[in-house]
Amino acid sequence: MRGAERTRGSRADQADQRRAELLEAARRVVLERGISSTRVADIAKATNVSGGLIHYHFATKDDLITAMLRATIDGEVARLRELVEGAGTAVDRLDQVLSFYIPRSRTDQSWLLWIDAFATGLRETVVRDNLLELETAWIGAVERVIQEGVDSGEFSCEDPRGAAERLDGMLDGLIIRYTLHPSVLSRTRLLEHARIAAAREVGLPRSAFPAP
DSSP states (O other), rough: OOHHHHHHHHHHHHHHHHHHHHHHHHHHHHHHOTTTOOHHHHHHHHHHHHHHHHHHHHHSSSHHHHHHHHHHHHHHHHHHHHTSSSOOHHHHHHHHHHHSSSSSTOHHHHHHHHHHHHHHHOOOOOHHHHHHHHHHHHHHHHHHHHHHHHHHHSSSSSSSHHHHHHHHHHHHHHHHHHHHEEEEEEHHHHHHHHHHHHHTTTTOOOSSOOOO
């Protein structure tokens, strides 16, 4: 009986590993071809497996893309949670959240993926729903830090939710510009814009946040 259980466990582990490999391959192909242009056949070729094997794990391309986006969202939301619940003042944690949100370079894979998803989401509901979930998590993280700063007396802000939404909208636009036109907007300047805006939203001088 125990042998049979171990066998089932081993098969489940193998299936999980195969799914993870397919999700990673899907991510690579999507980054190269875009969500709309990616086919199951492209992912099969990238992993040297049959399309039938992919369909064994994911019934449709939409299921595969959704699972890939879900895995990416879960990782980013987990990191956001760590930053929000971490040590430090509210200023420290807000700055860490802002720094995490801003891509390290214009080739940052997560942001390339999300920018492509923005365009695809105009036509595909499932992608749009995934984007809304990620955006809601991000806004909620910023709102929570600001609210905790208000509660502790560090911040002065009458509408933490509104402040978070404004920061979100501003950063999304600037990050797209930075990704498309890095010679026009550097990451250092982008982060400076974020810190200036955040300081204004929470009633602090720019000097309260780290220097460039």
